[in-house]
Amino acid sequence: MARRRTAMLVALGLVALLLLPAAFSAPSLIYMPTDVPVNPVSFARGLTLDYYDELCPDVRDLVRAVVLDALGEDMSIAAGLLRIFFHDCFPQGCDASILLNGTGTPFGGEQQMPPNRGLQPKALQLIEEIRAKVHAVCGPTVSCADITSLATHDAVVASGGKPYYVPLGRMDSRRAAAWSYVYDLPHFTADISDVIATFRSRRYFDATDVVALSGAHSIGKAHCSTFTGGFRKEDSDFAEKLRRNCTNGGDDRMQYLDVNTPHVLDNVYYHNLKEGKGVLATDQLLNGDDRTKWLVDGFADDEWWFWNQFGTSMRKMGMLEGYFGNVGEVRHVSCSQRNPPASTA
C-alpha cells in the first residue's frame, strides 16, 4: 500500500515537473503583446536608379525645379521635408502613408498621431504641388513616396548638404501605419539606450546611423510646446537661455535646433554638442555616452566622414519597406487620398 502511494506521489511529481514550464509560459500566450514582435521593415525590393527612365525620364529635374522654387521663397520648408521623410519611412517604410488623410485609426491619420505633431503644413503642401506638376507632365506614373524621397534629397542639397543615391520605384501604401509602429518614432525624452534600441529594431540601423541622422537637427526648429519637459534640465547658461526663449511667448514659439548655423545642414551641429549646446535632450545625450561620443567627435572633426555617413544612412532610410512589402499603388488623385477602388494598382 505504502509502495503504491509512493509510486503515485512520484508520478504526480513527474507530471507537475512536466507542467511547470507550461505554467510559467502561459501568461505570454494570454498577454499577447500588441506590438507585433517582428521587424516591421526590411529593404524594399525593386528600387532602381533608372526606374522612371521610360515612364517619366525627367522626374528628377521636375521635382528639383519645384523644390528650389519653393525654398527660394521659404528655406525653412527644407527641414519640414526632411522630418516628414523620417516620419514616413521609420514606422513602416517609405510608402507615403504619412500623407494620407486619415480615417480608420482612433487619431484620424498618421499626421494626427502625437509623435507626428508639428509636421510642417507647407512641406506637406509642397509634396502635393510637386505631384500635380509631375503628373501633369508624365501622367500618374510617379508615386508620392518617390516624390517625397526625391524632394527630401533636393532639400538636403539645397541646405548645404551633399548628394546621395535615391533609387526609385516605391509604391504608395493604401493604409496608414499602425499606431504601434508610429509610436516607435524616438521620443525627445528617451535615453540614449532607448534611441539606439529603437533604431536597431529597424534591423539595418545602429548607433552610427543614430548619430549621423541626428545631424538632420542641423536645420529646422522645434515648437516650444512640443518639447517642454524634453528640454535640457541642467543648470547651465545655455539651458537657461533655452528656457527663457521658450517661456517668453505662447505655445507657437519656436527654437532653432542648431543655435549657430540654423539654416545650413553641416557638421556644426556636432560642434554644438561638444560645447553643451544641443537643444533637444536626446541630441545632447549623444555627447555623453561612450557608444555615441566617439562618433560626435569624429563627425565634428571630419566633415567628409559626416557627409559620407549621412548619405549612407539616408539611403538606408529611404529603402525601408513595410511589413507587407513594396506593394500598393501610384496615387492618382492626390497624395493625401487612396485611389478609388476601380483604379487600384
Ligand code: HEM
Ligand atoms: C534621434 C531621435 C530623434 C528625436 C528624439 C527627434 C525629435 C524631434 C523633435 C522633438 C523635433 C521638434 C518637432 C516640433 O516641435 O515641431 C524634431 C524636429 C526635426 N527633426 Fe527630429 N528627432 C529625431 C531624429 C530625427 C531624424 C533621424 C531626422 C531626419 C533624418 C530628423 C529630422 C528633424 C528635422 C529636420 C526637424 C525640424 C523640423 C522643422 O523645422 O519643421 N529628426 N525632431
